[in-house]
Amino acid sequence: MIELKNVTKSYPNGVHALNRVSLAIEDGEFIYIIGPTGSGKSTIIKILNGEEVPDSGLVLVDGVDVGSLKHRKVPYYRRNIGCVFQDYRLLPTLTVQENIAFALEVLGISKKEIRSRVDEVLELVDLKNKARAYPNELSGGQQQRVTIGRAIANNPKLLIADEPTGNLDPEKSLEIIALLEKINQLGTTVLMVTHDIVLVEKFKKRTVTLDQGYVVKDSKKGGYISL
């Protein structure tokens, strides 16, 4: 489903973020991308997201050539991709359910459909009782669950999580991983970028290790291998 072929990306400041990265991810996979700071993890996300264009190489997501996507088409492409960030990025003036509904509203879905989908999502991320709370009334873990809820609200095929546990204590991290696994089992491909060695060891999944823009290890078995 996702295919990167010899993808190279460097930034104007001369940093070579990715060097001839090739990677294939199947439908329904759960994959970790790990590596030290500056290894190119974020760049991979940005490229998959349509935020950055690779200098060379081919990026295919669900048959779409992301690199040559027209500007105008990027928003529509993005609807297939849910994104979760370390810093949540929730709107502070909206309640939990409004935050989730927001992602659906911009797609022009009818109110009734939005309401039923928001209920479903709240159920899934286990925040039914917090539906009317504002983000600042929630704990970090809960906020991250709202973000995940927002990201999956329109049933994306791919969920990208950029260090979703970066700001959370270990216990809450487990909660998040459990949720991501649940989403994965419902058929969504999950790509998670992380620093958290403990998690990677505990929930063994396919693990891709990046260093200085190269794929240095792609382990189907999973687990953290020291470089």
Next chain:
Amino acid sequence: MLLFFKCLPRLFRQANKDMRRHFALTFSSILVIGIALLISMLMIVLAWNVSGFTKNIEEQLVIQVSINPTMSEEDIQSLEAELKDTKGVDTVRFSNKDEELDQLIEDYGDTFEQYAGDKNPLYDVFIIELSDNTQIDSITDKISKMDGVVEATYGTGAVNTMVHLFASLRYGGLIFIVALIFLSIFLIRNTIKMTIQVRKDEIRIMRQVGAANWYITFPFMLQGMLSGFIGALGPCLLCVFGYTALYQSFGGMFMSDMFVLIKPFPFTLIISAILLAIGVFVGMIGSYLASRKYLRWTR
């Protein structure tokens, strides 16, 4: 397209919310548009009327050539031929002194009747209309030097200055209007910029979850257009009611019947439509510039 119409209420709500959130700024841009359009309105009303006046006056601009009473019939006829051959002359009409006196009596009253008959002090005249009134000075000069001409005059100097004044008034007003419109565009752009800054996070999330670009930009365009529209309302109302009131209080003319005012309907409605169009257009341009600059998205 269907999606666009389905989203319209939401987009309007958003624009409305943004306008209230930046009330002071929105208000100031509305005010500036209002003032700009008010001045534009005055200028348009003035220019329109003035061009009516000018036309009136120019139609009345004729050269009156007084003929020496010692001239014989033939001499007068040859003078007429000479005048007709003069470059820039359109028509030449002969009017004898009795006709002139009749005209005088009609214009200024019966007191002139005492000059009827042999006491008539007036000259026989040629009334000359020109094809191009801007040449009037030089042509009058030329004619006054011809044989048998006592004097050649046209209107008065004051009339001439007025025509020129009106013309420069129109140009000056136009420049002023254009400057004000630019100012309004700039202010609207700034207002929209502020709104965009405040909603930066929201816009980022909208992009993230796949909102189409038009969905993001449209509320800003609406906001600008609404500001322009609201700003134009004041001058429009003032134009419709103010001008009508003015027209009625002046009785349809300004000072003399040389300055006939334009009837308020549909005149004021046309002007209102023009003002609203300018307001909306200015708002649209301003917000387009802002969103192009601050929402431009490169990847």
